[in-house]
Amino acid sequence: MxxxxxxxxxxxxxxxxxxxxxxxxxxxxxxxxxxxxxxxxxxxxxxxxxxxxxxxxxxxxxxxxxxxxxxxxxxxxxxxxxxxxxxxxxxxxxxxAAEPPPFAVDDRADVDEPARLRHRYVDLRRPKMQRNLRLRAAVNSAIRRSMDTQGFCEVETPLLWAPTPEGSREFAVPSRLHQGKFYALPQSPQLAKQLLMVAGFDRYYQIARCLRDEDLRADRQFEFTQLDLECAFATEQEIRASVTEAVLDAAEAATGIRPDSVQTMTWKEAIDQYGTDKPDLRFEMRLIDLSEVFAGTEVKAFAAPCVKALRVEGGATMSRSQLDNLVDRAKSLGAKGLAWFKVTSNDGALGLESPLDRFLSDAERSQFLTTTGAAAGDLIVVVADEYRLTCSVLGTLRVDLGGKPVSEGPYRYVWIIDFPLYDGVDSDGRPEAAHHAFTMPHPEDLDRLETDPLSVRAQSYDLVLNGWELGSGSIRIHRADIQNRVFAAMGIDAEEAEERFGFLLGAFKYGAPPHGGFAFGIDRLVAIFAGENNIREVIAFPKTQSGADLLTGAPLELPAKQMTELGIRTVPKPV
RNA sequence: GGACCUGUGGUGCAGCUCGGAGUGCACGCCGCCCUGUCAAGGCGGAGGUCGCGGGUUCAAAUCCCGUCAGGUCCGCCA
The missing domain is CATH 2.40.50.140 (Nucleic acid-binding proteins)
Structure with a gap:
């Protein structure tokens, strides 16, 4: 034509x-x-x-x-x-012919998002959305090329899969042929790809749709797409190198520039210095440890196991109401409070302006100024609490105060390695797997599995870009003896393990090679490359925060006939 | 489950604090005019459940309560 x-x-x-x-x-x-x-x-x-x-x-x-x-x-x-x-x-x-569009097919128009979603076919006609989806296609294509070149074999895995009690909430699909029973849509192809390792596909990949029934966010949709990969007979370093290669190939295809490096940081370093396991390295402003300064302090607010601070350059101009908002934000993040100090200068001598200043001893004030490296006009905010909480609150405030939208350059990739195997304990006091229950402990820490499980590092690793977690992976446990010890530490006995993961453990009896893998979110990666702060902008037909599809009206009720066929009856919502 | 923000012709906004006729702006739409525009221009016109429900008031877009929808965040996301 x-x-x-x-x-x-x-x-x-x-x-x-x-x-x-x-x-x-x-x-x-x-x-x-x-x-x-x-x-x-x-x-x-x-x-x-x-x-x-x-x-x-x-x-x-x-x-x-x-x-x-x-x-x-x-x-x-x-x-x-x-x-x-x-x-x-x-x-x-x-x-x-065409009726006048509900809004201008034009990048200049700043249109209400619900209207865009209701008429997504018009919205997608806008040049920006065309660019975004075509960029996504280019990234997918580059990733496929990269994986093929690296000798990975693409294998598709089922969308209708067995419900597994681990991990995030799953979507359930009723079975017509087995009334009263359900499939689950996979949160990820995790178990399937491990079976493929046993099956001898020693380099598997898939651009896989994953589904999780958890609340939506700017960077989370019910359904999202991951590059999912798994390797047998590969070390952690080799796997990370493969992922790095794929990501750099994607970056080059999307931006025209191949990043020259991806730095590596341990989980401990990340938490210590940035207060988060997904640090945004585009700006400095690290957490400053003041625990020593306030060891044995008389200041009640600072009598805590961990005292850390952020120095906000030039932050002293913040108004009282801005500071109040900051304190509220800290509290909403779980802190008991937030102390702030404006750094003043009096004839060259630095001083502090703060409701707490009069409680500080002279030695404390002086060490406080030295340790934080404060300059006149700065704002120092301080949180005192348990170590993890102090770090996480300040880590979030750090981004609130110094961060910029994820999509603004430059691109700073970082591998976070040596995650803990267990991430705290559950309500019964049992250690909970930080990644998942099949993650291989760090060989150096194996002998502490029973004595001090929370100190055991895992062979797991995350890839982070500009403060967004792109994805995570690990070396998996392929030996029954270690798996049993890890389960035991979590309070899972042989019977329970068999019940929950029987098909995987069964497969592992028939020659499971050492293996590990990774998965990273393509929606997030493309959003960042596209200059978007929201993955909905790189998804053709996204859902709203409440999980509704404004175009089709989904979710919808089913006709009674179909409900009967599926053996499903709804009950009124409990009050 | 919780916090905050938003909701006014098709689109984007102003009006809301301090209640007084659906009051205004830009774009779009419809009609007429126009031979070099390009975010064309000129003239005229149409288009409204001020998200919804209730309350206060002589009077509510405006104040109060509730509710729905959308967004950002907390919880949640092995």
Missing amino acids: RTMHCGAVTTADVGRRITLCGWVAKRREHGEHLAFIDLRDHTGIMQCVVEGTVDVRSEYVLQIEGTVAPRPEGTVNPQIATGAVELQDCVVSVLN
Whole structure:
């Protein structure tokens, strides 16, 4: 139907008779003798000149045959790529009429998101959304190429899978043939890919859809896409190298620039210095440890196992209400409170302005100023609490105070390694797996599994970009003796293990190779490359925060007949 | 489950504190005019359940209560 795309026409095509297809982006009529139609497809806009009147409206679907000609002197438009040429002697065919769109198909329009989602097919016609989804396609393509080149084999795994009690909440799918029973949609292909390792696919990958029935966020949707991979006979370093390669290939395809390095940091370093296991390394402002300064202090607010601070350069200009908000934010994050100190200067001598200042001893004040490296005009905020809580509160405040949107460059990738095997204890006092129950403990820490489980490091690792966790992975346990010890530490006995993971443990009896893997979120990666702070902008048909699809109206009730067939009956919501 | 923000013609906003006729702006839409525009221009016009329900009041877009929807965050996300 067409011989070229709108955005591809250049002065080299002058004189050619071409046919374009697209939508009316704009029309400009100048009476009965002249009209311009800007025809748009995903590649760009082409100005078509009509001698006479036209009977088209915005977003009409047209086929236009015409002759490429240079624009007359003085009418070149440098703002569009095809601005040096135009289409003349046009024959316009209306392929379809269109009602006026609910909002402008235009990047300039800042449209209400619900309206965009209700008319997503119009929204996706906007150049920005075209770019985002095509960028996503380019990233997928680069990742596939990278994995293929590295010798990985793509294997598809089931979407209808067995419910497993581990991990995040699953979506359940009722079975028609087995009434009263359910499949689960996979949170990830985790167990399937481990079975593939036993099966001898020593380098597996999949661009896999994962589904988790957890509350949505700017960086979380019910369904999301991961590059899922698993390797047998590979060390942690080798696996991370493969992932790094895939990510750098994707980055190069998306941005044109191949990052030259991905740094590595231990989990302990990340928590200590950045207060989070997903540090944003685009800015400094590390946590400053004041525990020594306030050891044995008389200041009640600072009598805690861990006292840490953030120095906010120039933060002393914050108003009382801004500071109150900061304190509220700290409390909402679980802190008992937040102490703040404005650093003042009096004839060159630094001082502090704070409700707490009068409680500090002279030695404390002096050490406080030295340790924080404070300068006049700074704001120091201090949290005193248990170690993990202090770090996490300040880690969040650090991003609140010094951070910038995730999508703003530069791109700072970092591997976080040596995670703890267990992340605290559950309500029964049993250690809980930080990653999952099949994560291999660090060999150096194996002998502490029974005596001091919370100190055991895992062979697990996360990849972080600009403060967003892209993904995580681990070396898996492939030996029954170690698996049993890890289960035992978590209070899972042989019977329970068999009940919960029987099919995996069974498979491992038939020659399980050492293996490990990784999975990272493509939605997040593409959002960052696209300059978006929200993954909905790189998903064709996303859901709202309450999990609704405004286009289709899902979720919806099923017809009674279908409910009967599935053996499902709903009950009123308990009050 | 919780906190905060938002909801006003098709779109984006202002009006809300301090109640007084659906009051205004920009874009879009419809009609007419216009031979080189390109976010075209000129003239005219249409278009409203101020999210919904209740309350206070002589009078509510505006104040109060509730509720729904959307967003950001906390919880949650092995």
